Amino acid sequence: MVGTEGTQGARHRAAPVHARLADVTVQEALAALADPVRMRLVRELASSPEWTRACGSFDVPVGKAALSHHFAALRAAGVVEQRDEGARRVNRLRRAEFDARFPGLLELVLRGD
Amino acid sequence: MVGTEGTQGARHRAAPVHARLADVTVQEALAALADPVRMRLVRELASSPEWTRACGSFDVPVGKAALSHHFAALRAAGVVEQRDEGARRVNRLRRAEFDARFPGLLELVLRGD
DNA sequence: CTGGGTGTTCAACGAGGATCGAACACCCGG
DNA sequence: CCGGGTGTTCGATCCTCGTTGAACACCCAG
Numbered sequence: 001m002v003g004t005e006g007t008q009g010a011r012h013r014a015a016p017v018h019a020r021l022a023d024v025t026v027q028e029a030l031a032a033l034a035d036p037v038r039m040r041l042v043r044e045l046a047s048s049p050e051w052t053r054a055c056g057s058f059d060v061p062v063g064k065a066a067l068s069h070h071f072a073a074l075r076a077a078g079v080v081e082q083r084d085e086g087a088r089r090v091n092r093l094r095r096a097e098f099d100a101r102f103p104g105l106l107e108l109v110l111r112g113d
Numbered sequence: 114m115v116g117t118e119g120t121q122g123a124r125h126r127a128a129p130v131h132a133r134l135a136d137v138t139v140q141e142a143l144a145a146l147a148d149p150v151r152m153r154l155v156r157e158l159a160s161s162p163e164w165t166r167a168c169g170s171f172d173v174p175v176g177k178a179a180l181s182h183h184f185a186a187l188r189a190a191g192v193v194e195q196r197d198e199g200a201r202r203v204n205r206l207r208r209a210e211f212d213a214r215f216p217g218l219l220e221l222v223l224r225g226d
Numbered sequence: 227c228t229g230g231g232t233g234t235t236c237a238a239c240g241a242g243g244a245t246c247g248a249a250c251a252c253c254c255g256g
Numbered sequence: 257c258c259g260g261g262t263g264t265t266c267g268a269t270c271c272t273c274g275t276t277g278a279a280c281a282c283c284c285a286g
Contacts, residue, residue, distance in 0.1 A: 013282060014234080026221060027147055034143035035274085056232060066275050068234055087232050087283040104217025108139060126252060127264080150244085169262060179245050181264055200253040200262055228286085235280075243272085250265075256258085 016075060016082040016089070021101040024078045029102050032077030033109055037062055038070050042079060042093065046110050050092035051083065079106075129188060129195040129202070134214040137191045142215050145190030146222055150175055151183050155192060155206065159223050163205035164196065192219075 033039060037060050044058055055071055056064065071091070074080045078098055080091050098106050146152060150173050157171055168184055169177065184204070187193045191211055193204050211219050 025226060026224075027149065027152060030143045030147035030222075034140055034147045036140065037274085039140060054232075062274085063276060064233065065235080065277075069274075072234090084233095084283095089233065102221055105221060108215055108218060109143075111139075113138060148244090167262075175244085176246060177263065178247080178265080182244075185264090197252095197263095202263065230283105230285090232283080233281085236278085237276105239274105239276080241272105241274085243270100245270080246268090248266085251263085253260105253262080255260090 013084050015084070018081055019076050019078040021078045021094075021097050024076075024101065026102065029077050029079075029098075029105060032073050032079060033105070035070070035073075037066070038074055039109060041070060041074065042106075042109055043112065045080065045091055045093050046095075051085070051090045054085075054088035054090050055082075056088070126197050128197070131194055132189050132191040134191045134207075134210050137189075137214065139215065141190050142192075142211075142218060145186050145192060146218070148183070148186075150179070151187055152222060154183060154187065155219075155222055156225065158193065158204055158206050159208075164198070164203045167198075167201035167203050168195075169201070 033042065040060055041058055045053055055067060058067070060067065060070075062070070071080065071082065071089075075082060078094060078101065081094050082089050082091050093106075095106060146155065153173055154171055158166055168180060171180070173180065173183075175183070184193065184195065188195060191207060191214065194207050195202050195204050206219075208219060
């Protein structure tokens with residue numbers, strides 16, 4: 001566990017709460033991914049190393065507020081994991097876990113078309 | 114091609130138009146399936162032999178009008194195929210074709226949870 | 227401590243879509 | 257020809273959800 005800690009030692013902010021994959025239904029998963037903005041987020045996130053992309057660093061045509069909502073949705077569906085790193089909140093795709101729960105779904109989304 | 118024709122020789126009704134699977138996007142597919150009613154339709158349909166279930170024969174808590182809309186949505190997404198058989202419109206799941214286009218997705222929905 | 231950057235929350239708005247009832251079209255059995 | 261059964265379409269309603277702007281909270285660099 002040495003080397004990846006960085007700046008996240010003490011967290012005084014509201015810690016993001018994540019979903020237990022087992023509690024996520026297929027419907028919720030599909031509904032979460034069946035949105036153009038969220039799909040772009042997922043794809044863009046997949047093409048970057050983990051924990052490198054802050055929420056605001058995505059190329060989507062919506063304001064901060066909407067963006068926050070979308071990330072909350074993805075979090076609730078168990079698609080992404082978030083961690084506070086200083087002032088910004090960085091993301092990672094829960095690839096393995098999500099794929100174990102919904103085999104092929106993420107791959108399907110990432111394949112694009 | 115002999116033996117499965119049945120009653121559908123001449124069709125004077127409005128023939129149901131089906132989607133070309135290649136033109137269906139992942140988003141449309143997910144959006145079509147991310148609905149409780151439509152999901153029940155698909156599951157129930159999967160547990161019956163092809164061409165045996167008419168639209169009205171499904172156990173869903175909506176009226177005829179809504180039902181018609183839902184079937185149109187599933188049709189547009191390439192999930193189901195419909196054929197007029199006398200007065201009623203019977204359905205079949207496009208399992209192989211849909212699975213070829215979106216591998217694992219249908220299986221995921223049918224698995225339930 | 228102050229200021230800029232980042233994200234969340236809130237209230238409000240608007241668009242999309244799910245739903246219903248009713249009207250219509252069609253097919254079949256009397 | 258008529259009537260019941262089956263589906264589609266239309267108009268209207270309702271509600272969910274995506275979106276915004278503003279206010280707030282937090283962190284870091286000066």
